[in-house]
Amino acid sequence: MELDPNVQIDIVAVSKLGSEDFDQSTRFVIYKDRLDSYHQATRIINEEYDYCIIQHEFGIFGGADGIFITQIANNLKIPLLTVFHTILQTPSLQQKEITELLLKKSQAVVSLSPKGIELLEEQFDSTHTDKIKVIPHGVPHFDYNQGLAKYRLNLQHNFVMMTFGLIGRSKGLEYAIQSLSEVELPGFKYLIIGKTHPNVLAHEGESYRFELQNLVDQLGLQDKVVFIDKFLTDEELKEYLTACDIYLSPYPHEQQISSGTLSFAVGAGAAVISTPYWHAKDLLKDERGILSPFNDIAAMRANIKMLYQSHRLLAWHRFKARSYGEQTVWANVAKTYLELLQGLATPVRSLFDYEQYIAMDLKREA
The missing domain is CATH 3.40.50.2000 (Glycogen Phosphorylase B;)
Incomplete structure (x- = not known):
């Protein structure tokens, strides 16, 4: 317009x-x-x-x-x-x-x-x-050219799951990481993108990030989980969101009325798996994504595996998200x-x- x-x-x-x-x-x-x-x-x-x-x-x-x-x-x-x-x-x-x-x-x-x-x-x-x-x-306008976006990011041989935003203990990232243990997912990459939240940094430094990195090492997930410790430009963010297959939003609490990151992921046409916080329940209805119970690692693992294994189901949720995102x-x-x-x-x-x-x-x- x-x-x-x-x-x-x-x-x-x-x-x-x-x-x-x-x-x-x-x-x-x-x-x-x-x-x-x-x-x-x-x-x-x-x-x-x-x-x-x-x-x-x-x-x-x-x-x-x-x-x-x-x-x-x-x-x-x-x-x-x-x-x-x-x-x-x-x-x-x-x-x-x-x-x-x-x-x-x-x-x-x-x-x-x-x-x-x-x-x-x-x-x-x-x-x-x-x-x-x-x-x-x-949300921004996306071109939905996933193949090109993956190529530009050198992810053309990978199935890509992503979470982005400022990092802090309220994000539930430990549950996301644990959900990737004990399951075979060849070529799978989980990108955790973002700097530590300034308020978190002021009070506890990078201790939460270090805990997450140690968890990755303990579970032997170094080949699957990638931390990208930076603020993305608008164009970089669009590129990563276009490239991702699954967007994971694992907030551990219900009282979240708005999530810009979740809105962007739906707008990009990603297949979203999210815990059922308020905004997610509103935004992901009508099969625009999958709701996974709070703090339930086994359920999150099962949902990730289901989308990884079923190209048809993955494509369906991506289509439903894109159809809604184009309106916003x-x-x-x-x-x-x-x-x-x-x-x-x-x-x-x-x-x-x-x-x-x-x-x-x-x-x-x-």
């Missing part, structure tokens, strides 16, 4: 370190822990823009539970659209107050999955219900957001860019 040339799209970014290299579409940088920075941002937004979109995640903004974002929400003079990336089933009192304030101040609210609407309706006043919409997480490319998602904004009070001139913000946020995803 070509954006209307009269629509100006800018980003107000949030910086933790003050040293990040933001793209030229960034209008202003908020320093996460400086309250005055939020006041400056609010002034710029009110003076220069017709709409504000807040991409909300508790860990992005400053103050306890990211409470500094309320300084913007409370002082906006233009329509606000809030996109909730995390909706908690049992929030703390302050987390609930922040969510409720954003609901109240927003003219429109977006959840990335139907489960999010269910949780919001359970916890908050029904007067907000009409303003809450589901818009799926956007950035262009379609952006069009949906523009239509939603056009239903609010003022004509569209500019907004915070959903596509670029989420692409940036994926590299930091917990």
Whole structure:
């Protein structure tokens, strides 16, 4: 989709370190822990823009539970659209107050999955219900040329399974590695791609990565499991996702309302095996993937082996994922957001860019 040339799209970014290299579409940088920075941002937004979109995640903004974002929400003079990336089933009192304030101040609210609407309706006043919409997480455009992607990555002789994202103990990677033991899978490669999460690095260094590497050695899986310790560029990420046969998402807990990595994998047309966390249950219905029980190594092993051995079943799940993913490319998602904004009070001139913000946020995803 070509954006209307009269629509100006800018980003107000949030910086933790003050040293990040933001793209030229960034209008202003908020320093996460400086309250005055939020006041400056609010002034710029009110003076220069017709709409504000807040991409909300508790860990992005400053103050306890990211409470500094309320300084913007409370002082906006233009329509606000809030996109909730995390909706908690049992929030703390302050987390609930922040969510409720954003609901109240927003003219429109977006959840990335139907489960999010269910949780919001359970916890908050029904007067907000009409303003809450589901818009799926956007994904890049993929060319689906798996053979070429494998060749470029020197994986043309391999069956490729992949997990990507920032590494931490909440990812369940130990279960994924253990599921590959005691089974013959000639030519199989499991790529674990991503840097250690900055918060994990600050508190425990690389201890979790070292534990995973030791587990690989103990199980004798050195020929199957490959760690790629780097941030992928957007193009590199598309290449790896296009090349992979199975995408594995082994989160060990249910309360995950949105996963950009899972959305990207479905968009790439990978056959997905995932534990049944909230977003996975929504996204993988209608045979778009396989749900494997939490912390059940034997079941995960059986599902991997089943897709490895059955070309027909693998192709079917890849087809179902691709068919859905093609509907959620950035262009379609952006069009949906523009239509939603056009239903609010003022004509569209500019907004915070959903596509670029989420692409940036994926590299930091917990």
